[in-house]
Amino acid sequence: xxxxxxxxxxxxxxxxxxxxxxxxxxxxxxxxxxxxxxxxxxxxxxxxxxxxxxxxxxxxxxxxxxxxxxxxxxxxxxxxxxxxxxxxxxxxxxxxxxxxxxxxxxxxxxxxxxxxxxxxxxxxxxxxxxxxxxxxxxxxxxxxxxxxxxxxxxxxxxxxxxxxxxxxxxxxxxxxxxxxxxxxxxxxxxxxxxxxxxxxxxxxxxxxxxxxxxxxxxxxxxxxxxxxxxxxxxxxxxxxxxxxxxxxxxxxxxxxxxxxxxxxxxxxxxxxxxxxxxxxxxxxxxxxxxxxxxxxxxxxxxxxxxxxxxxxxxxxxxxxxxxxxxxxxxxxxxxxxxxxxxxxxxxxxxxxxxxxxxxxxxxxxxxxxxxxxxxxxxxxxxxxxxxx
Amino acid sequence: xxxxxxxxxxxxxxxxxxxxxxxxxxxxxxxxxxxxxxxxxxxxxxxxxxxxxxxxxxxxxxxxxxxxxxxxxxxxxxxxxxxxxxxxxxxxxxxxxxxxxxxxxxxxxxxxxxxxxxxxxxxxxxxxxxxxxxxxxxxxxxxxxxxxxxxxxxxxxxxxxxxxxxxxxxxxxxxxxxxxxxxxxxxxxxxxxxxxxxxxxxxxxxxxxxxxxxxxxxxxxxxxxxxxxxxxxxxxxxxxxxxxxxxxxxxxxxxxxxxxxxxxxxxxxxxxxxxxxxxxxxxxxxxxxxxxxxxxxxxxxxxxxxxxxxxxxxxxxxxxxxxxxxxxxxxxxxxxxxxxxxxxxxxxxxxxxxxxxxxxxxxxxxxxxxxxxxxxxxxxxxxxxxxx
Numbered sequence: 163x164x165x166x167x168x169x170x171x172x173x174x175x176x177x178x179x180x181x182x183x184x185x186x187x188x189x190x191x192x193x194x195x196x197x198x199x200x201x202x203x204x205x206x207x208x209x210x211x212x213x214x215x216x217x218x219x220x221x222x223x224x225x226x227x228x229x230x231x232x233x234x235x236x237x238x239x240x241x242x243x244x245x246x247x248x249x250x251x252x253x254x255x256x257x258x259x260x261x262x263x264x265x266x267x268x269x270x271x272x273x274x275x276x277x278x279x280x281x282x283x284x285x286x287x288x289x290x291x292x293x294x295x296x297x298x299x300x301x302x303x304x305x306x307x308x309x310x311x312x313x314x315x316x317x318x319x320x321x322x323x324x325x326x327x328x329x330x331x332x333x334x335x336x337x338x339x340x341x342x343x344x345x346x347x348x349x350x351x352x353x354x355x356x357x358x359x360x361x362x363x364x365x366x367x368x369x370x371x372x373x374x375x376x377x378x379x380x381x382x383x384x385x386x387x388x389x390x391x392x393x394x395x396x397x398x399x400x401x402x403x404x405x406x407x408x409x410x411x412x413x414x415x416x417x418x419x420x421x422x423x424x425x426x427x428x429x430x431x432x433x434x435x436x437x438x439x440x441x442x443x444x445x446x447x448x449x450x451x452x453x454x455x456x457x458x459x460x461x462x463x464x465x466x467x468x469x470x471x472x473x474x475x476x477x478x479x480x481x482x483x484x485x486x487x488x489x490x491x492x493x494x495x496x497x498x499x500x501x502x503x504x505x506x507x508x509x510x511x512x513x514x515x516x517x518x519x520x521x522x523x524x525x526x527x528x529x530x531x532x533x534x535x536x537x538x539x540x541x542x543x544x545x546x547x548x549x550x
Numbered sequence: 551x552x553x554x555x556x557x558x559x560x561x562x563x564x565x566x567x568x569x570x571x572x573x574x575x576x577x578x579x580x581x582x583x584x585x586x587x588x589x590x591x592x593x594x595x596x597x598x599x600x601x602x603x604x605x606x607x608x609x610x611x612x613x614x615x616x617x618x619x620x621x622x623x624x625x626x627x628x629x630x631x632x633x634x635x636x637x638x639x640x641x642x643x644x645x646x647x648x649x650x651x652x653x654x655x656x657x658x659x660x661x662x663x664x665x666x667x668x669x670x671x672x673x674x675x676x677x678x679x680x681x682x683x684x685x686x687x688x689x690x691x692x693x694x695x696x697x698x699x700x701x702x703x704x705x706x707x708x709x710x711x712x713x714x715x716x717x718x719x720x721x722x723x724x725x726x727x728x729x730x731x732x733x734x735x736x737x738x739x740x741x742x743x744x745x746x747x748x749x750x751x752x753x754x755x756x757x758x759x760x761x762x763x764x765x766x767x768x769x770x771x772x773x774x775x776x777x778x779x780x781x782x783x784x785x786x787x788x789x790x791x792x793x794x795x796x797x798x799x800x801x802x803x804x805x806x807x808x809x810x811x812x813x814x815x816x817x818x819x820x821x822x823x824x825x826x827x828x829x830x831x832x833x834x835x836x837x838x839x840x841x842x843x844x845x846x847x848x849x850x851x852x853x854x855x856x857x858x859x860x861x862x863x864x865x866x867x868x869x870x871x872x873x874x875x876x877x878x879x880x881x882x883x884x885x886x887x888x889x890x891x892x893x894x895x896x897x898x899x900x901x902x903x904x905x906x907x908x909x910x911x912x913x914x915x916x917x918x919x920x921x922x923x924x925x926x927x928x929x930x931x932x933x934x935x936x937x938x
Contacts, residue, residue, distance in 0.1 A: 182824040186817045193813055222711065228613060229640060229708040263611050265785070273798030276611070330610060331783055363614065396711055416803075424810055427581035428817060434574035435821040438567060442828045495806070498799035503612075505799075 163463045164454065169471040172443065173478075183439040184479030187524055190428040191483030195520040196490050197421025199510035204414050206511050211346040212406035214379040215247075219372040219389055222396045225408060226502050227261040227370040234258075234367050236395050243388035245381035246374045249288070256374035257282070257289040260356055262363050263504045266327065267319040275496075277318055278351040278504035279329070281359030289373065293348065298323050298339035304355060309339035311349035313507035317496060321352060329354065330362040347406065350496070350506045373402065409501045413508075429527055432479075436531030440472050444539045451539050452547025465540035472532020473525050480524020487520070488512045553849060557856030564829070568861065571825040575865025575914075576872055578818035579906050583873040584881070585811040586902045589804055591885075591893040596793040598728035598895075602763040603664065604770050605792045607755040609783040615752035616782055623776055629769050630758045634660035637738060637754035641705035641714070643695065651691050653705060653734040655741050655754075664757055667726040674699065674720030682740050684719035691732035692721050694887050705734070710741055727895040728793075731886075767791075815913060822865075823917035826858045830921040837925055838933025847926035854922040855915055862914015866907040873906075874898055 173180045219240050224230035241254040249255050263276040284303035287293050301307035310321050320327030326334040335354055343349050360366050376385055379401075386399040400408075444451070454464060490510040499506045561568050606624060608614045615637065625633045634657050641653030658679050662668060670678070670686055678684040687697055697703060701718045716736055724731050742750055760769050770786035777784045787795065797804070830837075837850050877898040885896040 178827060179824055182820045182827070186820040189813050189817050189820075193810060221708075223706050224708045226708075262613055265609070265611060268798075271798070271801060273795050273801075275799050363611075420807075424581060424585070424814075427577055427584070428814060431574050431577045431581070431814070431817050431821065434570055434577065435817070435824065438570050438574070438821065438825055438828075441567065441570070446832070495802040497802045 164459055164467040166470065169467050169474060172447075172471055173475055176443070179439055179442070180475060183435050184475055184482065186432045186435045187476050187479030187527060188483035188486065190425065190432040190527070191480045191520045191524050192487045193428055194421065194425040194523060195484050195487035195512075195516055196510060197417060197425065198516045198519065199487065199490060199512050200495075200508060201414055201417050201421065202513050202516060203509040203511040204410050204417065207345060207347055207506075207508065208406040208410040209403070210344055211348065212401070212403035214401060214403050215376045216402035217374050217376055217382055217385055217399050218402050218405050219374070219397050219399050220370075222398045224398075227259075228263060228502060228504075230370050232258075232369050232372065232397065234369055236397065237369060237372055239392070239395065240372045240389055240397070241374065243374075243385050245376050245385035245388065247377045254374065255289060256372060257286060258356075258369040258372045259283070259286075260359055260365060260368070261370040262359065262365075263502075264327075264329070264352075266321065269317055269319055275318070276498060276504045277314065277321070278502065278506075279359060280348075280351050280353050281356035282353050283356050286353070289375065290343070290348075292344040292346065294342050295339045296342045298337075301338050301353075301355065304357065306333070306335050306355075306358060307338045308335045308352055308354040309341050310337050310352045312340055312342045313349040313494065313496075314351065314505065315340050317507070318505075327352075329359070333362055345509075347409075347506060350504075409499065412500050413497075429523070433527045433531040436472060436476060436528055437535060439475070440468065440532045440535035441538070443471070444468065444535045444542075447539075448542065448547045451542045452544045455542060455544035456548060461540040464542075465536050468536035468539045469529065469532050472536065473528040476524045476528025476531070477521060480521050480527075483524070484517050484520040488517070553852055554856055557853045558860055560829070560833075560853060560857050561860055567825060567828075568864075571821060571861055572865040572868055574821040575818055575862060575910060576869035578814050578821070579866055579869025579910055580873045580876060581814045582811050582818075582909070583869070583898060583902055583906050584877060585807050585814070586905065587877055587882075587896065587898055588893075589807055589811075590899060590902060591896045592800075592804065593797060594727060594895060596790050596797060598726055599789040599793050600667070600726075600728075601788065601790065602760050602766065603789040604758050604760060604766060604773065604786050605755055605789060606758070606770075606773055606784050606786040609774075609785040612754075614782075615754050616756060616784065618751040618753050620777065620782075620784070621753065621756055624756050624758050624773060627758075627769075627773055627776060629760045629762055629765070629772075631761050632660060632664050632759045633756060634664040634758075635738070635753040635756045636661065637741070637752075639705075639710065639734075639736075639741065640708045641734060642707075643703065644706050644713075646695060647706075649695065651732045651734055652730060653707070653736070655738040656735050658737050658739070661735070664759055665729075667724055667729055668722045669725055670720045670722045678719035681717055681719050682737055683715060683717050685716040685734055685736040686720040686722050687718055687735075688731035688733050689721050689723050690887055691734065692718070694732070710745070712744075714741070724894075730894045815909060818865075818910070819913045819917045822858060822862060822914055823920065825861070826854065826918045827921040829857070830854060830925050834925075834928065834933050837928055838930050838935075841928065841930045841933065847928075850928075851922045851926050854925055855918045858918030858922075859911055859915045862910045862912075862917075863907070865914075866910030869910065870903050870906060874903075 220230040221232055237258045241256045246254045260281040262279050264279050265274045266277045268275050301309050315322045323337055323340055326336045329335050376382060382401055389397050389399045491512050494507050494509050496505055496507040608616060621633055621635050624630060637655040639653040639655050678686055697718050699718055703716045703718060705714050760766055766788040773786040774784050882896040885893050
């Protein structure tokens, strides 16, 4: 076999070309890895938000909390449905909330955006123990105080500690706390007192959703039958995990489709780049290859040596691209999620799978791009090549 | 033979490499044009919006509606020529519940005079005006759902409970590119009469046509002043700013696409530059001879830049030839049918084609700068002595 160092050194000899080709591949891998990381980040946020043993009740036909309207009189009936877990005092574990969106001014960018404002009861952390106030203090129930998610803070005018925003004209709400929710979508929301929000938006007597904790995830069907059988209520129950999956479906598909289409085009371009480089390498080293063949190296080992060179070139580029893409973990883009019509802050999640896939993808580009040039090298006739 | 002619003839020396390189450039241009078209189509909603229409909506949130009596106030305001209103119905066909389209409840008497770029055949319009359950459907939506004039359609809504039956009375077509041809329009009276008394007589937004398009922003401010001290404050924007603020909600996606379209250009430049650099390296001794017989360094620079420019243009033309059918015949039709709400008009624009071509030429010339500069610094003795 031709030693591996032959392939490595061949790359090192023609530095400029190697760098140009590897940079192209690095850029492709960067874009691919970044889009996959964003998709993984969206999925992770949603998975953190929806627990399998929680169920959410919305009005029949509503996909989001925003459009759902449930009469307050239905809430006790939902909490009394079979399968709902009781807390240590024997009370059903559940919470009814109202969600609206407010048009608020974006900081650092022109224009307004829609921010999810959730009106919660004073028992909200009993139902969601993962929510912790990380700065400031929790709002006092029944007052004009709010706490804001750690991801949305500082992105919207007035939505940060010790600042205030208008819920309605002349109805300022003061932000007294910032909370963390273990990466859940709540971190992009503003939480205020339920009654305050209902009064400000003229929504007395109604809630958007009711969430309950189930005795176990398997009790969902029993609960669902209990809630949905009473047709007069016009309600539907969903697993919280299913609900959040649906919420992110559109954004995840969009990012996935855009990332795939763009990556495929980019990859073809970079592959052609690798092919050009390898063809040139083979052409420039005709005599060298002829000598190798004359010395007795088989066609296969010449083929393998050149394929290795191409794959190595691509993997080096891919590694650089993948490494650079992990820097995206520090970027937190926000956009309006079309499913809930409100601003949500995403993150790039550099999972090992994504990075591994990116490297394999780069290797694949090298392999495909190097195949034809390597075959040409292998088919070099020693006699002709040496004679020139 | 002219100096420029010689540059072109140089291209023909390694035909295979030229084919590969121009293919690489072409693929990059296709990806670039695809991204540009997405950005352009997205923004065109704002670009082609009517200049003389003002949209008045709830100041705080689009979820809440305005009292219908506001319509009269707007009608009596100065500079307002015509007024209409609409409410978001949020309908979907239970048989195709994954298909998203806009369903609007509108005022039958005035809506199509304010939105006069939606064209309905007069006799169909007449039927619709007299049919309380009548609907007018965009031609793209009708085609996708297989609806014809005379069909009965049942829609569900997340906002108005129950099943709603409609008769498809007419199909509209559009004369302006900013019009979504996938909207479902029906009588506002139909849902209003069916609502409980306390929910009746509210409208989603009010649209007015003004007589002085140049003063549209001021007129909006005046309209808002009318309602400033009433129970529901409003926000009036001209259609262009309204669409632009909608776009701003997705600005991070647009930014990402901008970055990606720049990345693909860099990849393209790397491929081109690499090819040119390889050619220069192989021809070093020739350049030595040419310099020795009296050609000047600037002649060599001209050949190298000329060759690269020609290669860029070749790839650019090929790319446009590939992108045109991909976007206009394949992608565009799919996008217009399935995402008409976001992209009512998804086509490859002449301006974008020219942009792609000129960038390919410019970057072609740019990519050759480094190799050309190096070649111009060659000393005859070194060049002639050098073994490629």
